[in-house]
Amino acid sequence: MATLVTTKEENPTKVIETQITTKQDKHLKVEILNKTYVKPQKPLGRKECQLVTFDLPYIAFYYNQKLMIYKGGVDEFNDIVEKLKDGLSVILEEFHQLAGKLDKDDDGVFKVVYDDDTNGVEMVSAVAEDTEIGDLMGEEGTIKLKDLVPYNGVLNLEGLQRPLLSIQITKLKDGLVMGCAFNHAILDGTSTWHFMSSWAQICTGSKSISVQPFLDRTQARNTRVKLDLTPPAQTNGHSNGDSTPSPPPLREKIFRFSESEIEKIKAKINANPPEGSTKPFSTFQSLSTHIWHAVTRARELKPEDYTVFTVFADCRKRVDPPMPDSYFGNLIQAIFTVTAAGLLVASPPEFAAGMIQKAIDMHDAKAIEARNTEWESNPIIFQYKDAGVNCVAVGSSPRFKVYDVDFGFGKPESVRSGANNRFDGMVYLYQGKSGGKSIDIEISLEAKAMENLEKDKEFLMIQD
Structure with a gap:
């Protein structure tokens, strides 16, 4: 029986302030402007897909995060966000699994379920008015980047309650940042960048994508595996007796x-x-x-x-x-x-x-x-x-x-x-x-x- 750690739901209206140790000793301030959900633009009905042996070992990993920094686009920020949403609603017709959620069938086998009542992909718009691209380009670590990408410290198992993909678009002084958090139990790197490049194709005017996703995972493996995953006992903030020292930073x-x-x-x-x-x-x-x-x-x-x-x-x-x-x-x-x-x-x-x-x-x-x-x-x-x-x-x-x-x-x-x-x-x-x-x-x-x-x-x- 595996023990997993869960995190609390984030406040969608939060303002994040992170102390950054730099020569200027700046604060990185990110203000969340809006949170919406994007679904396929056409009704698709109910679609289910069993997770297979290649997916399941990653259920206790964290969401896989990618972050892209772009120049310009500041004056057109609102239009860009809407354009990204429109393109996303089109591409999700093909990649509808990312708009679904994790579920289990009666035998305890994990699956991805999409139906027209599912929330869809989480889309967040934000602003970091005091931050420039140059502040981020020289950043070797992830401290400054952390509040520009969603779902820090969120386990893939939480896809039972959360969207399987969350995207945050943040306006900087002189550019944009797109931070994405993908549920790693749903897709690997090859699939991640297939989706991203296909979404970009639609946003740049293509009527269709060049390569359709192959969605039937059971063609690669059709064994049904039941997983009994139990969250940890609540400690109410007290020590659980584990004296294992924290790893070095x-x-x-x-x-x-x-x-x-x-x-x-x-x-x-x-x-x-x-x-x-x-x-x-x-x-x-x-x-x-x-x-x-x-x-x-x-x-x-x-x-x-x-x-x-x-x-x-x-x-x-x-x-x-x-x-x-x-x-x-x-x-x-x-x-x-x-x-x-x-x-x-x-x-x-x-x-x-x-x-x-x-x-x-x-x-x-x-x-x-x-x-x-x-x-x-x-x-x-x-x-x-x-x-x-x-x-x-x-x-x-x-x-x-x-x-x-x-x-x-x-x-x-x-x-x-x-x-x-x-x-x-x-x-x-x-x-x-x-x-x-x-x-x-x-x-x-x-x-x-x-x-x-x-x-x-x-x-x-x-x-x-």
Whole structure:
């Protein structure tokens, strides 16, 4: 029986004031102007979709948050909000599951239910009159960003009572911020950006979207899994006797690698392929090795300490039969690679790259089936931070064309993850703003390790 933590409903009319420690010691003040709900523009009746084994492990993660910063649009703010709502009502005819809510059937199996009486997607408009784009662009962590994106600290399980998607549009002095919170039990990164790009298509005048979502999750897995999830006992503010010390505070930072730097990393790791190797290491495998080595050095682990590398792999083309790229839902699984820290840092980079490549290659339809069957026999609901000891866990993907999401007021200046689902060693990879093969790396680490990483010339590719 899994124990889950719930949060209280937020006040929709709140004014948020967050102390920001900067050179100017500013306050970030966000005022919520309006909250409405957007539904498909046409009646769709009642539609149900069973959540499957690929979805359910994320029920105890938090809502997945994405944040995009745009220049301009201030004078047209009200018109832009209405245009976004209109486009959303059109696109939700295709992506109606995001307008639904979580529910359970009589057997306790989770499902998504949409009917014409459902509230729909939550849309919030807000203003941060004292904040400029520049104030946010230089922000490495998520403190300033936190009140620009909804549902901080809200579990996916709360989709039983909350919308499955909440969007906040905030007017700045010189731009706009779009903060989105997606229920991670409903969709993964591939589906998230499919939805976002489709919504943008409609808002820029397209009569239809280029790729329809594939909505039947049971084509990928049709096993019915009952989950008995129980919220924690109420403590009325008193200690529950848990003496576990709080984890050290985390720091977050973005490291931006140009196309030429990515190519150098890849070339270096492919310069000495392991004996018997039949294919080169990919950009992802090469960059992952670069990050894993650097974070392990930064943590100053003992040689005998284990370190885990985790990647959330897209299984759409790995399952049998393969699913289309447009499959809407979660179709990812975590793949783990473990070794001793001393062996990792003492070995040439192709050693780690070979382990990562082998783990990814071995995760075929047979391995996925075995993982699903094992989990279904004993469902374990992991928390977002259960990725492994001394872990480096990579999420998102530079393949997602996040800087092409243009709703008619320009492409984003920056794309970020929110504060949810971050732990020591969590890494998000994004397409770089400069385009090409450039990649932005968001890393969360304990403060001392981050300090070491910031000085690591090998990681930063600084020549002496």
